[in-house]
Amino acid sequence: MELRAYWGVVRRRLWLVILVVAIAALYVAYQGYHLWKTPGALKAYHSTVTVQVGLQPAPRSMIPSYIEDMQVAEALADAVPSVVTMPGFDQAVANQIGQDMQAIQARYGSNPDLGDWQNPGAIAGALSASRVHNLVTIDVSWPTAPGAWAIANAVGEVLTSHLNTYLDYIIEGTPGTAVNGQQLQPAAIGRLVSPASDPAPGSGSAGNRLTLLAAILLVSLIIGLALAFLVDYLDDRLRSAEEVVELLQLPVYGELPRAPRAGERSAERRVPPAPVS
Known part of the structure; x- marks a missing residue:
């Protein structure tokens, strides 16, 4: 009921x-x-590149121990995910793609579909990074397969060539070597561990x-x-007799039928007159 x-x-x-x-x-x-x-919202291609972050070889006086070297490298690797979103990094990647056009055409043909690769803002929105120890993996999500590989390849080249220019750091407690009264810092370097992978289809940036x-x-x-x-x-x-009984606690002995509306035909069928013989 x-x-x-x-x-x-x-x-x-x-x-x-x-x-x-x-x-x-x-x-x-x-x-x-x-x-x-x-483009790339629901379906995109993903390509990844992995870079190892470390310190440039230097005199022992600048790096007291291997353990400290690894700690510094991991600390620098923590900053790399913010580097890929730094203003100017996306423009550097776009410039690197332009320089790599010959290699891209050799891989994907003379007229590869790279998407909007000249838009730095689009490149910045396609990058995401994760870190394990001092290994940083950058994932590129892009509407086209050639564009995903070209961006991932350019990201690896920019990080391995110019990583030190994007990191502002001071290693405290390091004696260092002085030149003209200024203390030198060991330079941060990036080494390519895994080059840009072949693009694989996957969900886009707005797949969820x-x-x-x-x-x-x-x-x-x-x-x-x-x-x-x-x-x-x-x-x-009140719409029914049951609601009336429930509300008033009184029995219902009869109901008046609803009056027909204007133009509504009567529900009763008229009985035709009997034929006269």
Whole structure:
């Protein structure tokens, strides 16, 4: 009986549930279309490159021990993920891609689809980095396979060639070697451990938003049902004899039928007159 009562509420307020779900569906459809039209949002190619961070070989007086050297290298590796998002790094990667164009064409043909590789902002948004000890892996997510490999390859070249220019650090407690009264610091270097990998298809930068959009539809259905029960609870009109008995605690001996609306045909069928013989 309770289930029938619940279904009656939903059926009476079905228009409200449909309205809420329809509004949410329009929003989801708009966002989904926008993601589908954005290159690399739902589907992208991933290429990774791994660089080992360390210190340039120097006199023993500058590096007291191997353990300290490793600690410094790991500390510098911690800063590399912020280097790839540093202003100017993305432009350096774009410039390196232009210099590598001959190698890219040798790998992917004379007219490779590199995407918007000349846009530094797009390159910065495609990079993510993770560290294990003093090994830093940079992942590139890009709409095209040649572009993903070209960016990953350029990132590895920039880090191995100019890493020291992006790191501002001081090794405290190191005696160092003085030249003209100025203490020298061992330079941070990057060594390519794993070159740019072959691009592999995967989810794009906004792939997890599809799950969020599906969740929005489910939540909108729940909200619509909740509003339907709330509106029905606030409506104090009596709709059936059962509600009257429950409210007044009195028996019902009869009911008046609903008056037909204007233009509505009577439910009763007229009996045709008997034929006269």
